[in-house]
Amino acid sequence: MLIRAALSIWARLLLTVKYIYMNDHFLNPANGECPTQRRAFILDVLKAAGASALMAIPGTMLASGAGKPLKKNDREGIEEALKEDLTRGAKGSDKTYTVQDILDIILKEIPGAPFHKTVDTLKSGDKDQPVTGIVTTMFATVPVIREAIRRKANFIIAHEPTFYNHLDELDWVKENNDTLQEKQALLKERQIAVWRFHDYWHAHIPDGVLYGVVKKIGWEKYFTGEGLLAVPEISLKDMVLQIKDRLKIKQVRVIGNLSQSCRRVLLMPGASGGQAQIAGALKHRPDVLIVGELNEWETAEYVRDSIALGKKIALVALGHAVSEEPGMEWLKEWLQPKIPGMSITHIPATDPFTAV
Ligand SMILES: [Zn+2]
Numbered sequence: 001m002l003i004r005a006a007l008s009i010w011a012r013l014l015l016t017v018k019y020i021y022m023n024d025h026f027l028n029p030a031n032g033e034c035p036t037q038r039r040a041f042i043l044d045v046l047k048a049a050g051a052s053a054l055m056a057i058p059g060t061m062l063a064s065g066a067g068k069p070l071k072k073n074d075r076e077g078i079e080e081a082l083k084e085d086l087t088r089g090a091k092g093s094d095k096t097y098t099v100q101d102i103l104d105i106i107l108k109e110i111p112g113a114p115f116h117k118t119v120d121t122l123k124s125g126d127k128d129q130p131v132t133g134i135v136t137t138m139f140a141t142v143p144v145i146r147e148a149i150r151r152k153a154n155f156i157i158a159h160e161p162t163f164y165n166h167l168d169e170l171d172w173v174k175e176n177n178d179t180l181q182e183k184q185a186l187l188k189e190r191q192i193a194v195w196r197f198h199d200y201w202h203a204h205i206p207d208g209v210l211y212g213v214v215k216k217i218g219w220e221k222y223f224t225g226e227g228l229l230a231v232p233e234i235s236l237k238d239m240v241l242q243i244k245d246r247l248k249i250k251q252v253r254v255i256g257n258l259s260q261s262c263r264r265v266l267l268m269p270g271a272s273g274g275q276a277q278i279a280g281a282l283k284h285r286p287d288v289l290i291v292g293e294l295n296e297w298e299t300a301e302y303v304r305d306s307i308a309l310g311k312k313i314a315l316v317a318l319g320h321a322v323s324e325e326p327g328m329e330w331l332k333e334w335l336q337p338k339i340p341g342m343s344i345t346h347i348p349a350t351d352p353f354t355a356v
Pocket of ligand 1: 159198202209269270271324
């Protein structure tokens, strides 16, 4: 009797953990439960059951990070976003992974990888270097690199270029680029590997960036795998305020009537380019087109004329870095169960602009 009861508790425990593990693997995208809460819940359940052996199950690992306070001059956004990690203890791993090991683990999940042509290459460091910790971010900015060094993490996975042009060409500008050289020297001196995870993350199913953004806004239940979402009717103004709040964006730019109602949303984070943005708007006829970055002389003018011609459309420009950052935040959650014990931290690159 006792044995049967104990077995049933174990079975239930395992099912709970398995469900949460699967949920971390995007089998239940409609579930809006916060992963941190999920992990806290698992730990509570495990603690109550004294089931320390289950701690080794992927998906139950705690996010890790060193416990030292941040330097005063670190950006406010970084400090805010890291608060949670800093209060948690680091968990070591007996297994050593090289940069290449991590890349292999990631690429296994990407349809069609490795690609013949891609910008997702190592921008610094060596593929054979052992990884002491991983940082995910939108841009490997100098503040992000410094924070990675402070956390003793020597592998940065960034979505966008490190050296200010799409192919990370080092001589893209013919003048002596001392900013680029000093950044390169910093990475070399501290032996930091930087890998761009752009083409592959967008090729993941679902698109890793798009899903991360949808999840962060709280629109999972309207997500069908594409950028077009049908959300409950809301005014443009309220939608913009909601997005600003959820994505923690200080300022966004809008073209359109703020009291207009919105239901069809075309979400295009990042910088897809004017042609893709306008083609998307024509194909899907959204009430509102939400982009990261835009060419003002293309998409913005198209929307301005469309409105003047009596068409219902609005444009919201979030800013490039902040519009895709949730994708790199989700990457941490996605990657952690695949590399149990590895310290993975998301450090937001944050919005470089100040509105004056
Ligand atoms: Zn992108």
